[in-house]
Amino acid sequence: MRILVLGGTAWLGRAIATAHLAAGHDVTCVARGSDVPHGAALVRVDRDEGATALAREAALEGSWDEVVDVTSVPSHATAAATVLAPRARHWTLVSTISVYRDADRPGADESARILEPSEDPHDYGRAKVRIEEIVRAALGDRLLVVRPGLIVGPGDPTDRYGSWAARAALAGDAPLLVPARDVAAQVIDVRDLAAAIVELGARGVVGVRDAVGPVSTLRSLVDEIRAAAGHAGAVVEATDAELERLDVQPWGGPRSLALWLPPAAAGLGARSNAALLADGVRLRSTAETARDVVVDERARGLDRARASGLTRADEVAVLAALAHDAVDG
Numbered sequence: 001m002r003i004l005v006l007g008g009t010a011w012l013g014r015a016i017a018t019a020h021l022a023a024g025h026d027v028t029c030v031a032r033g034s035d036v037p038h039g040a041a042l043v044r045v046d047r048d049e050g051a052t053a054l055a056r057e058a059a060l061e062g063s064w065d066e067v068v069d070v071t072s073v074p075s076h077a078t079a080a081a082t083v084l085a086p087r088a089r090h091w092t093l094v095s096t097i098s099v100y101r102d103a104d105r106p107g108a109d110e111s112a113r114i115l116e117p118s119e120d121p122h123d124y125g126r127a128k129v130r131i132e133e134i135v136r137a138a139l140g141d142r143l144l145v146v147r148p149g150l151i152v153g154p155g156d157p158t159d160r161y162g163s164w165a166a167r168a169a170l171a172g173d174a175p176l177l178v179p180a181r182d183v184a185a186q187v188i189d190v191r192d193l194a195a196a197i198v199e200l201g202a203r204g205v206v207g208v209r210d211a212v213g214p215v216s217t218l219r220s221l222v223d224e225i226r227a228a229a230g231h232a233g234a235v236v237e238a239t240d241a242e243l244e245r246l247d248v249q250p251w252g253g254p255r256s257l258a259l260w261l262p263p264a265a266a267g268l269g270a271r272s273n274a275a276l277l278a279d280g281v282r283l284r285s286t287a288e289t290a291r292d293v294v295v296d297e298r299a300r301g302l303d304r305a306r307a308s309g310l311t312r313a314d315e316v317a318v319l320a321a322l323a324h325d326a327v328d329g
């Protein structure tokens, strides 16, 4: 199969290109950077330059069995659809569950209401809605829209799930901070997501699929990570009020207890993956992901600077403040 990956230099796009290569396909990637998997051809294009930049590349001529696009920029989708949609047998758009309007509906599926569209790439969920519209208008019934939830696994640049692995490994026999209010959580391993995109594309599956893992809880995921990291210390629970007072953030980013969602966003960790599973997609266990992420985090450096999570030093300071408050009573 002749495969075009619009992207391929970042995390998921690179994993998709790698999985297509492993399936024996010819893979071409389009990006500004150069870090594509060994064996893939690279066409360097700045998609900010629009349709003409894609149209002038001889290497992009001819028909494509599969086009995969990871863009979050509506104008990039317009250019790609204009130039490439007429020559694509099947197209997979990587969207997101952030397109859904309501974050407080556990069990919701692909039929749930979505946001109003926006051309503004900084308005992430709405921009993805607009991209879905653009590509659907061009592709019609040749389009698969994959809407991932939280993607985790080795190499994750967002450091959300990985920050738990690093903290558990660094803590060793010492206490680990966890939120007292547990929340629903679901993760999909980047390798399973990439394999699913390759498999569904090869079979010509169309429509919309939420790409989310099994519904779990943050505490259960953290316990798997602790087991994988050999964390033998206690867990110390902090209430919402304590975490807020100590400037610990939810979900992700600096100073966060990653994956921990406010009550109003409880549905974000509990969407249905029935349609995905009905397609025969296989998902590895979250315990296996935990083991591989701990290995990956150790290799990349437990104490490196991260996009998300509490540093071990911040965690120790928060634990000390909690202990001090408890003594003060």
Ligand SMILES: NC(=O)c1ccc[n+]([C@@H]2O[C@H](COP(=O)([O-])OP(=O)(O)OC[C@H]3O[C@@H](n4cnc5c(N)ncnc54)[C@H](OP(=O)(O)O)[C@@H]3O)[C@@H](O)[C@H]2O)c1
Binding pocket: 006, 007, 008, 009, 010, 011, 012, 013, 014, 030, 031, 032, 033, 034, 045, 046, 047, 048, 069, 070, 071, 072, 094, 095, 096, 097, 147, 148, 149, 150, 151, 152, 158
């Ligand atoms: N992480 C999560 O938990 C999560 C959850 C839901 C959905 N998603 C979706 O999953 C996908 C993640 O994709 P990803 O990991 O491959 O990362 P990404 O950062 O979304 O990838 C962007 C790709 O597009 C290329 N690109 C960006 N600007 C470009 C330009 N002007 N011209 C040409 N190429 C350009 C980048 O390459 P260069 O920079 O080299 O040009 C890169 O390969 C996205 O669609 C995201 O919305 C992620």
